Amino acid sequence: MIQISVQKKLLAADGEIKLNVNISLKKGKLTTIYGPSGAGKTSLLRIISGLLKADKGRIVVNQKTWLDTDKKISLKPQERKLGFVFQDYALFPNMTVKENLLFALDKGQDKKIITNLIAITELESLKDRKPENLSGGQKQRVALARALVRKPDILMLDEPLSALDPAMRNKLQDYILKVHKEYNLTTVLISHEVGEIVKMSDTVLILEKGEVIKQGNPFDVFTNKQISGKFQFTGEIINIKKEDIIYVVTILIGSSFVKVVAEENELKDINIGDTVIVASKAFNPIFQKVK
Amino acid sequence: MIEWQPLILTFKLALVTTVLLLIIAIPLSYWLAYSKSKVKPIIETLVSMPLVLPPTVLGFYLLIAFSPSNTIGSWLNDYLDLQLIFSFHGLVFASIIYSLPFMVQPLQSGFSNISSSIIEASYVLGKTKTKTLFKVLLPNMKSSILTGIVLAFAHTIGEFGVVLMIGGNIPGETKVASIAIYDEVEALNYTMANTYSIILFAITFFILLLVYLINGGYIKPFKK
Numbered sequence: 006m007i008q009i010s011v012q013k014k015l016l017a018a019d020g021e022i023k024l025n026v027n028i029s030l031k032k033g034k035l036t037t038i039y040g041p042s043g044a045g046k047t048s049l050l051r052i053i054s055g056l057l058k059a060d061k062g063r064i065v066v067n068q069k070t071w072l073d074t075d076k077k078i079s080l081k082p083q084e085r086k087l088g089f090v091f092q093d094y095a096l097f098p099n100m101t102v103k104e105n106l107l108f109a110l111d112k113g114q115d116k117k118i119i120t121n122l123i124a125i126t127e128l129e130s131l132k133d134r135k136p137e138n139l140s141g142g143q144k145q146r147v148a149l150a151r152a153l154v155r156k157p158d159i160l161m162l163d164e165p166l167s168a169l170d171p172a173m174r175n176k177l178q179d180y181i182l183k184v185h186k187e188y189n190l191t192t193v194l195i196s197h198e199v200g201e202i203v204k205m206s207d208t209v210l211i212l213e214k215g216e217v218i219k220q221g222n223p224f225d226v227f228t229n230k231q232i233s234g235k236f237q238f239t240g241e242i243i244n245i246k247k248e249d250i251i252y253v254v255t256i257l258i259g260s261s262f263v264k265v266v267a268e269e270n271e272l273k274d275i276n277i278g279d280t281v282i283v284a285s286k287a288f289n290p291i292f293q294k295v296k
Numbered sequence: 297m298i299e300w301q302p303l304i305l306t307f308k309l310a311l312v313t314t315v316l317l318l319i320i321a322i323p324l325s326y327w328l329a330y331s332k333s334k335v336k337p338i339i340e341t342l343v344s345m346p347l348v349l350p351p352t353v354l355g356f357y358l359l360i361a362f363s364p365s366n367t368i369g370s371w372l373n374d375y376l377d378l379q380l381i382f383s384f385h386g387l388v389f390a391s392i393i394y395s396l397p398f399m400v401q402p403l404q405s406g407f408s409n410i411s412s413s414i415i416e417a418s419y420v421l422g423k424t425k426t427k428t429l430f431k432v433l434l435p436n437m438k439s440s441i442l443t444g445i446v447l448a449f450a451h452t453i454g455e456f457g458v459v460l461m462i463g464g465n466i467p468g469e470t471k472v473a474s475i476a477i478y479d480e481v482e483a484l485n486y487t488m489a490n491t492y493s494i495i496l497f498a499i500t501f502f503i504l505l506l507v508y509l510i511n512g513g514y515i516k517p518f519k520k
Binding site: 054055056081082083084085086087088089091092093095096097098099108109111151154155 | 411413414416417418419420421422423424431432435436
């Protein structure tokens with residue numbers, strides 16, 4: 006269990022805001038922070054990691070106090086066991102991929118984890134390259150692997166996928182989910198993409214002007230529970246096919262395909278690749294765009 | 297017959313000065329690049345003073361300060377057995393001050409150019425400031441370090457005023473090439489003066505050319 010309660014005055018683009026966050030993160034869960042820019046998302050991650058000082062606050066991670074302004078405890082970033090994936094990747098340009106990972110090792114730590122991480126993020130063929138010879142998605146994978154070398158108590162990712170194209174994004178979401186499960190991580194992610202959040206997170210926090218205005222299961226938070234379906238699933242549109250006057254939409258839910266009949270006006274702004282909710286009211290399944 | 301001693305002395309002085317400067321300038325420029333202290337502008341000004349001050353001014357004050365009849369000079373003499381006036385040690389000391397901005401400024405801008413997220417990445421990976429300095433910062437600012445080394449070296453070769461004031465003209469001890477040239481001209485021995493001058497001209501030309509070639513990417517000594 007991770008308890009975070011922090012307060013800090015921040016200077017945002019439209020004046021001063023007060024970051025005031027009081028949350029707890031469950032171990033092994035993936036939490037996403039969502040909100041407009043300038044809401045304090047990055048500042049919150051930086052305070053948790055110790056790169057930014059909080060005015061007041063308390064952070065307890067697995068019974069260890071990282072920050073307690075009342076007791077004047079504030080561990081340095083070096084003493085907090087965390088992984089941080091920066092927006093600009095922040096790979097060390099003078100080191101190869103493998104050296105970047107080796108650098109992260111703690112003194113006396115077993116090097117075996119490096120081999121594991123290189124395998125799980127599929128970096129084997131790139132391990133002797135310097136960062137300048139990698140694509141954005143490859144750099145991001147290295148940054149992710151590097152952040153995991155020390156087996157962090159929290160893995161934090163600051164908009165890790167915002168600079169990538171949709172195909173690469175999808176692949177990296179899978180990498181993040183894979184390591185999240187494989188290493189039983191507690192992960193905090195900043196994201197602007199509703200589809201991504203629905204796909205990846207257990208919990209979403211909506212941060213606005215420094216305050217958490219909504220939190221919970223991403224599906225409930227984003228759909229406002231407008232549909233009171235008997236059953237509902239989230240899936241991805243794989244195919245839209247016209248048959249006579251109706252359309253047959255193929256949706257991938259989990260690993261199974263579902264075919265749903267739709268009329269032309271229902272498909273107005275729905276495209277292949279969109280994430281949708283498939284729900285059934287009485288007998289006819291309906292779907293609604295969430296991404 | 298050309299006397300090599302002044303030239304050898306010049307390069308010995310430049311080498312010793314550059315090595316010591318590098319050791320001093322790395323922590324100093326690190327501090328200047330990252331500190332938010334209020335005294336920073338004052339320190340920056342002091343470091344840059346030798347750029348604009350006539351070398352004779354610097355030499356004059358060092359001469360006064362280190363004179364054995366003065367407190368500092370006599371203390372150094374009595375306790376450390378160190379005489380800084382008219383000695384090689386004194387020249388090294390004066391050269392360090394005189395060439396300080398030429399080493400500090402490239403290093404400082406090298407530190408400032410490194411993205412802060414790289415430094416933070418190293419900290420959150422549990423690495424100390426010292427380890428980050430040697431493994432992350434310095435290896436990523438090689439061209440700044442090279443520029444600093446070469447400028448400080450070349451500038452020390454070109455020293456005249458300071459050396460004249462505090463070193464004098466003792467063969468083998470303080471008579472560097474620039475002083476020797478002045479000496480030969482005074483003695484109307486233009487051939488000798490020309491020989492020294494041409495050697496200094498050629499060497500400094502090639503040193504600087506090398507820097508511009510490396511930093512411009514024409515030759516690559518650093519493995520990428």
